[in-house]
Structures are given as C-alpha cells and as structure tokens.
Amino acid sequence: LxxxxxxxxxxxxxxxxxxxxxxxxxxxxxxxxxxxxxxxxxxxxxxxxxxxxxxxxxxxxxxxxxxxxxxxxxxxxxxxxxxxxxxxxxxxxxxxxxxxxxxxxxxxxxxxxxxxxxxxxxxxxxxxxxxxxxxxxxxxxxxxxxxxxxxxxxxxGLNTSSWEAPMPEGLAEMHIEFPTGLRVAPGCSDDMVAVVVPGDASIPAKPGCSFPDNGSPVTTILNRAEQWLRGLAH
Known part of the structure; x- marks a missing residue:
C-alpha cells in the first residue's frame, strides 16, 4: 500500500x-x-x-x-x-x-x-x-x-472509454462456480464467475462439468498444440 x-x-x-x-x-x-x-x-x-x-x-x-x-x-x-x-x-x-x-x-x-x-x-x-x-x-x-x-x-457525464488491458503472460482465465468453488467449463453453470489465476494453477473441477483432460486451460491448450504438431510429423 x-x-x-x-x-x-x-x-x-x-x-x-x-x-x-x-x-x-x-x-x-x-x-x-x-x-x-x-x-x-x-x-x-x-x-x-x-x-x-x-x-x-x-x-x-x-x-x-x-x-x-x-x-x-x-x-x-x-x-x-x-x-x-x-x-x-x-x-x-x-x-x-x-x-x-x-x-x-x-x-x-x-x-x-x-x-x-x-x-x-x-x-x-x-x-x-x-x-x-x-x-x-x-x-x-x-x-x-x-x-x-x-x-x-x-x-x-464524461466522454470516457472502456477499461481494457491485455492479459499478461503466465496468467489464465478460469470459470468458478459460486456455490461450490469448483472449476467449470464456460456455459456449464448458471452461477459462475470468470477469474484470472496463474497459468499453472490447479483448481478441482466439478464432476461432469470440466475440461476434457481435467487440467488447467493453459495445460489443455498446450496439450492440444503438442498433439497437433505430432500429427504433422507423421
């Protein structure tokens, strides 16, 4: 402060x-x-x-x-x-x-x-x-x-502009359900909020409402990119 x-x-x-x-x-x-x-x-x-x-x-x-x-x-x-x-x-x-x-x-x-x-x-x-x-x-x-x-x-009354800022590297956005505090996929809950966390953060996922690999969004994207590159090599 x-x-x-x-x-x-x-x-x-x-x-x-x-x-x-x-x-x-x-x-x-x-x-x-x-x-x-x-x-x-x-x-x-x-x-x-x-x-x-x-x-x-x-x-x-x-x-x-x-x-x-x-x-x-x-x-x-x-x-x-x-x-x-x-x-x-x-x-x-x-x-x-x-x-x-x-x-x-x-x-x-x-x-x-x-x-x-x-x-x-x-x-x-x-x-x-x-x-x-x-x-x-x-x-x-x-x-x-x-x-x-x-x-x-x-x-x-001011001619003002919207707040906007690029997300810094090393961070990721996750959706958290309010009642449970668990991670959910976008659109999977009516009571959730998007939060920004470290890219390697591990938050328990809500059963039946999570990312396919049960990993963080950043990890999911990296895994998909790795699989795509491996596919090009074959």
Missing amino acids: QRFGLPQPPVQVPAMLLGAVEVTPLEAAQLFNGLASGGFHNPLRAVRAVISADGKPLKAFPLEVSQVASPEAVYPLDRMLVEVMERGTGRGARAVLPAGLTVAGKSGTSSDFRDSWFAGFSGSHLAVVWVGYDSDQPTGFTGSAGALPVWAHIMA
Missing part, C-alpha cells in the same frame, strides 16, 4: 484484509490510480503548472512515474474490480452508465453507516466519491446506496 502511495503504514488489524484502512479521498484516488495504470505510481497533483497573467509558464510539476507492482499482480485484481461492477455491489451503476462501457470499482461502508464510499475507473478516468457528515453522524447509506449513484453520474 505504501508503494502505491499510502503516506503511512496501515494499522495492522484483522479487518485490514477487508479494506478497513483509514484514507482520505485523495489517498484513495492515489491507491486506485496505481491499479488503473497497471501497477505504476505517479503522485497526484492538484496543480500541474503555474502560469502568469500574460500566459508565461512560471512553474511546472512534471509527472514522476515509477513501477511499483508487476502487471501479473495487478491484472487479476483489476478483473475482480470489473466483476464488482458486473455482478457485485457496483452493478447498480449499469442503470446510469452507457451500455457496453467496461468500468472497475469498489464500494465501501464504514461502521454504523457513517461513511459511504465508491472508488472506480474506466479506461481514461478515475473518480472517488465520499458521502458523509463532518459531524461523523450516520448517513444511513451503504457505499452502493450513497456514493455509487453519484460516481455513476459523474462517469456517465
């Missing part, structure tokens, strides 16, 4: 794994910027340049870009954030966003409904919305009920 731009180490409590980290909207935007860029960090700035009254540049603040995480580590997380928008807490944004626009994001709700958060990005824009009171009194909103509609209307 600090490599992505968090100013101080997070308090290490069990709930930290669920996202219970205190951040400002700007800090949340900084963290999500690293995910949206595929693992690159550049400090966000409110001022990019200072120009005099007659248009002469007085001071510029250039971008400072550094890679803080590999694409192989960031891509699966980005895909999970896309799933949040397709079938998770962010799916309500579909009623507002343009049809076919691929976006990624995550909602957040603090204890006693005091804060309602939503952070997300498209292919060209990132936005973070916080809904709450300065007095810290409850809002009664979850992240998807309060901040998400605001975020969706912001993104809908």
